[in-house]
Every structure is written in C-alpha cells, then in structure tokens.
Amino acid sequence: MDKQSVIHNFETHVSAGKAAFFKSYGMDFVMGKREGAWIHDMDGDKRLFNCHSNGGVFNLGHHNPEIVNTLRSALDDLDIGNHHFMSQERTALARQITDGMPGDLNVCIFSVGGGEAVDLALKLALGHTGRSKIVSASGGFHGHTGLALTVGDAQYRDPFGVPNPNMSQIPFNDATALANALDADVAAVILETVPSTLGMVMPEPGYLQEVRALCDKHGALLIMDEVQSGLGRTGKLWAFEHAEIIPDMVITGKGLSGGIYPIAATVIRDPLDKIFKQDPFIHISTYGGAELGCRVARKVLDISSDPKFLNRVEAAGLRVREGLDKLMQKYPKFLTGIRQSGLMIGLELRDEYGGPALTKAAYDQDLLMIYANNDTSISQFLPPLIISDDEIDWVLDRLNRALNAARKIRTALIARQKSSGLLKKFSGNG
C-alpha cells in the first residue's frame, strides 16, 4: 500500500480524528523502519530521533538486537504458555523482579499492559482492606482501562459517562491535602513516583516518605505506579528507591516489554496475597505474563539493572543537563525551567501553548518530543536510555533550533486557537 492509501485507510478504518489532527499540523508521518533511537517514515524521506520513547517503552531503543534475538530464540520453544499451570518462565521473571525490590515485595501478578496491572492493584487494595475509597493525584495518569480510568483525570472519563464513585484526588507534593483526604475508608493511595502526564513533576524531598507515613497511620495501602519512571529511567532501577520507601504494591509495564512483546506486572507485598491464596483462580489474564514476554522482560531486566547501565543513565542525564542549562540561558522567556531525575526530564515552557509549539518545531527538526497532556506547558523529554554522548550533542543542537522556531509557532498557534479553537491534544498518555 502506498503512503497516501495508508493515510486514507487509516482515516476510514482506524482513526479519522487522529488523521485530521496530524493533517492540521502538517505531520504526515507513517511509521516505517525503526532502529535504535530512530523511527523512519514509511517513505524513508524523514526520520525522527525518539525523545519520547513512548513514555519509556523504548528505553533500550527500538528493535534492540539483544531483545529481538531473545524473542527469536524464545520462539523456538515457547508460546504464551497457559495461565492455569505453573510456569518456569513466569517463576524466573517473578524471581528476578522481586529480587530487585525491597522488603517483602515478593509476589508478582502479570498483565498484558500497565492499565490492567493498575486495575488489579486497585481491585486487590479494595478487596484486601474491605474499604471502598482510593486517593490519587490530580492530573496523574494510570491508564484508560476500568479502575485505572476512575483514578485518572476526568477529561478521559466524562465523555464516556464513566462514573468514579469513591475516588478522590489531591495535588501531588501536598502532604497536608493527603492527610485531609485519608480516613478509615481509604483502601489505597496510588501515585506515579514521577507524574509524567502531569509534566514530570518531581517529588519534593521528604514528600514520598510523608505519604508512606500517612498511609501507615490510616491503614491505607501505598501503590507506586512505576510504569514510566521504572526500569532505570531515573538512574535507579525503580524511582521510589530515591526516597528509600517500601510501597505495598509497585506497577511496572511499558519498558518491561522492550517494545517487543507486551507484558506488565503488579508486584505486591507477601500479606496481600491472601485473596489469591484463598482462590487462586479468582483473577485471570489469558495473555498476562505470556511466557514469550517473560523471556523478553528478563533480558530487559538483565540490561537495565546492571549498575554500569544505571551509572551511564546518570552520566547521560548530567550531560543533557549541561546543554539544557545553556539553552535556558539562551531562551529565558520560552524555556523557563527544567525538571529532571536521570533521563526523566520535563522542559518548563512559557505557557500552555509552549508544549504543542515545541512538539511541532521539534518534529520539523527531526526530533519526536511530546508535551504533557495534563499540563501542556511542559514538554516531556525522554530519550532512550542507551543514548550516546554524540547523540546527546546532536539532539541538543536540534533542540536549540527547535526552541528558536517554537517561539513563532506558539504565536501562530495562539492566533489559530482564537480563530478555530484548535489546540488539540497530541496523545492521551505519557
């Protein structure tokens, strides 16, 4: 199929809304070849350096040869397995994940994607505590599936008329607000360690420890969503390690798949296993923890938990920061601040038009950068963790040009917004 036919058929059979959106921004990119940090247009005449990594899915780059070879050889002897039986592959992966977790976070329940893993965590929290309420952060994002949808932003729920009884939201980094929201009927508090869709808001020093203490005081479980922040993104395997807390449950997904075979997991503390001990078949996910995916995830963990790899993420983060500081001096009115932990980075821009303007300007400079959907004044900056020093320098040079151009695009967007009301969202997540 030629490119125009793909676009036409995409519009008719997949998403007319997305096709119209991309047309309005002059972005007719259809994904073709992908490799390392690069994704190519199917016609081969444009390529983009991926500075979004799909929220951490492509931490190890696209089509990472080690991951691809792992899947290839796994196909010689495995399929998805059978969720009824005991499994060598699920056991080995669960062992590897829990060995890297503190305390008695010893049990893994596998899912296909992050939303499903969050749903399971919330369901379990309600069942285990016998309580009925969940508290989450305003502007946080945990997926678009059942219960995950109910603890996220209303904008993704209200158009579908999905109710969210018993769910309440508090501002991230506000321990007083959390203290006021907690009572004897709160089953759990769920937080992204670094809320990404809210714009890479870094937890203030001491905040997560306070959250842990408040949950303990009120008997609520603490669920940390590490779908984006985990697997080395912040320079530690899990971002909650920076705060030295032990959550009751941890969610991982996205990058665990290497972008090659979908898999996600909810890691729970031993005592939370009670319901599953009573009825081990009470929760089923046919493809959750597919054995092929387990092999892939083990390879991802081998690579991502290596101290040398994590040190490199830290060093790459410092090099990026040096360049960003210079850009901040050059464009003080447009690039107004930087949020950063390792290679989990948010660029604070002038206003809510800044993110969309930079996304477009970056695209024109061959960079894929996506603004935070729940705070469009922040541009997410999540290069693959395997980025080399030369690539960092190249990206910073292109970002310099993009920031320069984004200022004009912002002015045009404001004019367009006034005439047509057009400032649509780029993505529904990360």
Ligand SMILES: Cc1ncc(COP(=O)(O)O)c(C=O)c1O
């Ligand atoms: C922090 C966080 N949690 C959960 C999810 C949901 O994951 P999935 O899209 O795999 O269902 C996402 C997706 O972007 C996410 O960013």
